[in-house]
Amino acid sequence: MQLAPQQAADPGVHAPVLSLRDISKSFGPVQALKDVRFDLRSGEVHALMGENGAGKSTLVKVLAGMHRPTSGTIAAGGSEVAFGSARDATAAGIAVVHQELLLFGEMTVAENVFSGRYPRSRAGMIDWGLVRRRARALLADLDCHDLDVDAKVASLSVAMRQRVEIARALNQNAKVLILDEPTAALAEKDAERLLDIVLRLRARGVGIVYVSHRMNEIFRISDRMTVLRDGQYVGTVDAAATSEADLIAMMVGRSIDQVFPKVEAQIGAPVLEVRGLSSGPLVQDATLTVRAGEIVGLAGLVGSGRTELALTLFGITPATSGTIAIDGQEVRIGSPKAARDAGIAYVPEDRGHQGLVKPMAIRENISMAVLDRLSPGGILRKGDEKRIAAEGFRRLGVRAAGIEQPVGQLSGGNQQKVVIAKWLETRPKLLILDEPTRGIDVGAKSEIHRLMGEMAQQGLAILMISSELPEVLAMSDRVLVVAEGRIAAELPRGEATPQTVGHAMTRRTGTTAHGRARP
Amino acid sequence: MINRHSHEAVLAVLAALAIAVLALQSAEFLTPANLMNQGRLMTEVALVALVMTFVIASGGIDLSVGSIMGLSAVLLGTFWQKMGMPLPLAMVLVLFSGALCGLFNGFIIVRFGMPPLIATLGTLALYRGLAEGISQARSVRGWPEWFAQIGQGSFAGVPVQVWILLAAMAVAVVILGYSRWGRTVYAIGSSETAARFAGLPVDAAKYAVYTASGLAASLAAIIFVSRVSTTRSDMGTGLELDVITAVVLGGTSIFGGRGTIIGTVLGLVVIQALESGLSLAGIKGDGTIVLIGVVLILTLLASTFAESRARA
Numbered sequence: 001m002q003l004a005p006q007q008a009a010d011p012g013v014h015a016p017v018l019s020l021r022d023i024s025k026s027f028g029p030v031q032a033l034k035d036v037r038f039d040l041r042s043g044e045v046h047a048l049m050g051e052n053g054a055g056k057s058t059l060v061k062v063l064a065g066m067h068r069p070t071s072g073t074i075a076a077g078g079s080e081v082a083f084g085s086a087r088d089a090t091a092a093g094i095a096v097v098h099q100e101l102l103l104f105g106e107m108t109v110a111e112n113v114f115s116g117r118y119p120r121s122r123a124g125m126i127d128w129g130l131v132r133r134r135a136r137a138l139l140a141d142l143d144c145h146d147l148d149v150d151a152k153v154a155s156l157s158v159a160m161r162q163r164v165e166i167a168r169a170l171n172q173n174a175k176v177l178i179l180d181e182p183t184a185a186l187a188e189k190d191a192e193r194l195l196d197i198v199l200r201l202r203a204r205g206v207g208i209v210y211v212s213h214r215m216n217e218i219f220r221i222s223d224r225m226t227v228l229r230d231g232q233y234v235g236t237v238d239a240a241a242t243s244e245a246d247l248i249a250m251m252v253g254r255s256i257d258q259v260f261p262k263v264e265a266q267i268g269a270p271v272l273e274v275r276g277l278s279s280g281p282l283v284q285d286a287t288l289t290v291r292a293g294e295i296v297g298l299a300g301l302v303g304s305g306r307t308e309l310a311l312t313l314f315g316i317t318p319a320t321s322g323t324i325a326i327d328g329q330e331v332r333i334g335s336p337k338a339a340r341d342a343g344i345a346y347v348p349e350d351r352g353h354q355g356l357v358k359p360m361a362i363r364e365n366i367s368m369a370v371l372d373r374l375s376p377g378g379i380l381r382k383g384d385e386k387r388i389a390a391e392g393f394r395r396l397g398v399r400a401a402g403i404e405q406p407v408g409q410l411s412g413g414n415q416q417k418v419v420i421a422k423w424l425e426t427r428p429k430l431l432i433l434d435e436p437t438r439g440i441d442v443g444a445k446s447e448i449h450r451l452m453g454e455m456a457q458q459g460l461a462i463l464m465i466s467s468e469l470p471e472v473l474a475m476s477d478r479v480l481v482v483a484e485g486r487i488a489a490e491l492p493r494g495e496a497t498p499q500t501v502g503h504a505m506t507r508r509t510g511t512t513a514h515g516r517a518r519p
Numbered sequence: 520m521i522n523r524h525s526h527e528a529v530l531a532v533l534a535a536l537a538i539a540v541l542a543l544q545s546a547e548f549l550t551p552a553n554l555m556n557q558g559r560l561m562t563e564v565a566l567v568a569l570v571m572t573f574v575i576a577s578g579g580i581d582l583s584v585g586s587i588m589g590l591s592a593v594l595l596g597t598f599w600q601k602m603g604m605p606l607p608l609a610m611v612l613v614l615f616s617g618a619l620c621g622l623f624n625g626f627i628i629v630r631f632g633m634p635p636l637i638a639t640l641g642t643l644a645l646y647r648g649l650a651e652g653i654s655q656a657r658s659v660r661g662w663p664e665w666f667a668q669i670g671q672g673s674f675a676g677v678p679v680q681v682w683i684l685l686a687a688m689a690v691a692v693v694i695l696g697y698s699r700w701g702r703t704v705y706a707i708g709s710s711e712t713a714a715r716f717a718g719l720p721v722d723a724a725k726y727a728v729y730t731a732s733g734l735a736a737s738l739a740a741i742i743f744v745s746r747v748s749t750t751r752s753d754m755g756t757g758l759e760l761d762v763i764t765a766v767v768l769g770g771t772s773i774f775g776g777r778g779t780i781i782g783t784v785l786g787l788v789v790i791q792a793l794e795s796g797l798s799l800a801g802i803k804g805d806g807t808i809v810l811i812g813v814v815l816i817l818t819l820l821a822s823t824f825a826e827s828r829a830r831a
Contacts (some may be wrong), residue, residue, distance in 0.1 A: 129539045167550065179591045186723065207748045237590055316715070316716070335718070336715060336716060336717070337717040337718040337719075337720065339718070341717040346716070348716055353710070353712055353713065354713055354716045355713065355716065356710075356713055357709045357714065357717075357776075358709070359708050359709050359777075360705070360706070360709060364702065364706075366700075368706060368714075368717040369717045369718050371699040371702055371703065371719070372699060374699070375698065375699040378699060378700065379693070379697050379698050380698060380699055380702060382697075422717065435633050471672060
């Protein structure tokens with residue numbers, strides 16, 4: 001067996017459980033991976049890094065047996081293997097937890113953990129008692145004592161479902177666990193717990209491939225990191241000997257001075273004034289103000305009511321009580337169209353589903369919120385449409401073949417720019433950004449942050465929802481913390497620290513000193 | 520551009536091919552008299568298919584069009600003969616009630632979020648039942664001469680209803696291809712949620728397409744009654760299948776988001792050419808249905824293939 005150079009230091013101690021040599025994969029004329037190397041030792045967390053389109057997902061799919069490499073070799077446990085299907089990879093002890101969880105929603109937790117391979121009793125019947133006990137034991141191993149094994153998976157939160165999927169992988173005796181952006185959809189607290197689970201598995205000798213964009217996580221849990229760029233292998237480094245800046249430089253091929261550039265903008269008159277707004281259980285008696293040129297961060301756990309507040313302001317779930325005023329004028333917002341007419345724009349959390357019509361061209365998406373303006377008398381002025389689309393395209397620096405390319409083919413960052421371009425075209429006074437950089441690579445992320453700064457400088461009022469605390473703290477002039485549907489705290493930039501915000505997010509409304517008493 | 524219209528290209532070739540082969544088979548096929556007659560025969564299905572293109576492109580379906588046609592035919596006879604209304608008033612009322620039937624479909628679909636397939640399957644039974652109840656199995660005959668002109672007369676050598684159809688086509692092409700309502704229909708068909716989040720009038724557009732669908736079915740009913748000079752409660756039975764076949768053959772995606780009026784018109788032409796050409800060539804009706812099924816499947820396969828080639 002050939003040893004990789006980075007293993008020469010301590011041979012034998014950590015034999016690779018999985019070893020990739022010179023893996024290339026092309027799809028027709030597109031070369032997705034070129035001569036990629038990758039080694040995974042047992043009992044290590046190996047982060048796989050790279051910008052969107054760098055080839056991470058393709059590599060994950062090669063490891064999972066879903067793509068057959070065009071050339072190169074894969075060795076598992078010291079012997080060469082060829083995966084013809086995902087089943088072969090599973091048989092070789094490789095389990096993958098994909099970004100989109102692949103569980104059966106209508107089945108129970110225990111049924112999903114076993115997914116068809118049930119232990120039988122002597123009479124040939126499924127031994128449900130054993131199924132439940134084993135599922136419970138596996139989940140207890142993951143420190144998930146609070147999960148009911150008889151609950152339907154569809155009724156669980158994303159975090160819980162993820163644990164079920166990990167338990168399923170362990171039930172298949174996986175020696176290699178691949179986690180593809182596991183914390184992307186999780187709130188801070190759930191992400192913490194997931195990281196604990198990962199460390200627990202590492203201690204048991206499982207080799208873990210960890211794909212994520214979140215730097216702080218990567219540095220906390222990984223032993224080594226492999227970086228890909230444009231489908232090529234850039235290098236493998238030890239986490240202990242690498243800085244965040246080094247890693248980013250490896251990923252983007254240049255150094256980024258600042259991950260969160262905060263530009264100073266002139267803060268003006270109040271644009272949005274909300275008084276006692278309520279709608280459903282998750283928007284209760286919200287009072288807030290956002291001024292021109294100001295970026296207000298809305299922090300809170302997932303399910304705390306942040307997005308619900310945005311949806312109420314945008315007219316998807318209209319308010320049942322309270323008032324909304326824009327530029328001092330009270331407005332009634334009963335639909336997204338009314339919100340748009342009042343000068344409110346909303347860049348939603350779920351880009352692919354709510355933000356864009358994926359099969360449509362960039363042009364058609366950019367013009368979508370202003371179709372009525374573009375069609376006096378009903379007939380669309382295609383020339384005007386092309387012009388504004390080309391303008392937005394250029395202004396936001398969308399990288400694509402042209403305005404006729406379907407947005408579904410763009411990377412996450414470029415898709416987000418199209419959504420922002422669409423809403424800027426409505427000439428809003430208030431821009432609500434819900435998780436504006438979720439699932440976006442570092443390069444595009446800092447571009448979006450730069451854009452936010454520019455928009456604020458031009459006098460736009462910005463309300464930003466984010467689960468990424470560093471982003472909230474770095475970008476916001478003021479931070480509002482939402483907990484249990486109420487605004488639990490308001491912190492000016494100087495006072496907003498991970499401690500103060502974190503504390504406000506988790507404390508109970510009943511004991512909040514700032515909590516407004518309900519009549 | 521080529522891949523966006525590859526389906527229409529495939530269809531146009533197919534239509535030309537069918538017409539050429541059929542013209543060689545039978546000397547009568549390509550005569551003006553036969554062509555005009557074919558136009559007359561396809562008008563009712565075509566009118567409904569034009570609007571069905573909008574319905575399906577918006578991600579919906581309307582199975583109740585045949586029943587609305589039957590109900591409208593029965594109501595026309597009832598209003599005019601039984602209730603003694605002037606015929607023009609009866610016609611207007613029939614158009615109005617057809618639109619109302621469509622509006623009701625829209626109401627169930629929008630207000631209660633019922634899947635269009637289920638909602639219109641329900642009203643398919645409901646409207647047919649009403650037609651049968653109102654007609655009491657009696658047909659109405661003895662229509663005045665001027666009324667017969669709609670379905671049997673000609674203007675400038677072209678059947679009157681073909682003029683109506685051409686006008687409807689022009690309107691449909693403009694609305695679907697060039698107006699903001701057409702764009703809204705495509706957006707809803709591709710992603711209703713994203714359309715809603717972009718502030719597009721999703722509910723209003725749905726009400727509009729289903730109402731227009733009912734209106735088209737009742738207009739088709741008036742033309743049909745005029746053409747055959749009688750009313751029966753079972754008129755339009757199975758119409759929905761002919762219409763949906765033409766629309767889907769025309770390249771409209773059954774999942775919504777895609778489809779053109781030109782495609783639907785080409786689909787109609789191919790089906791009509793096959794039906795008439797084959798009957799002139801002495802092939803029985805059963806054989807024609809089999810062939811239309813085969814053509815439908817092969818055309819969709821061919822255009823899927825052309826599209827994947829264009830993308831690769």
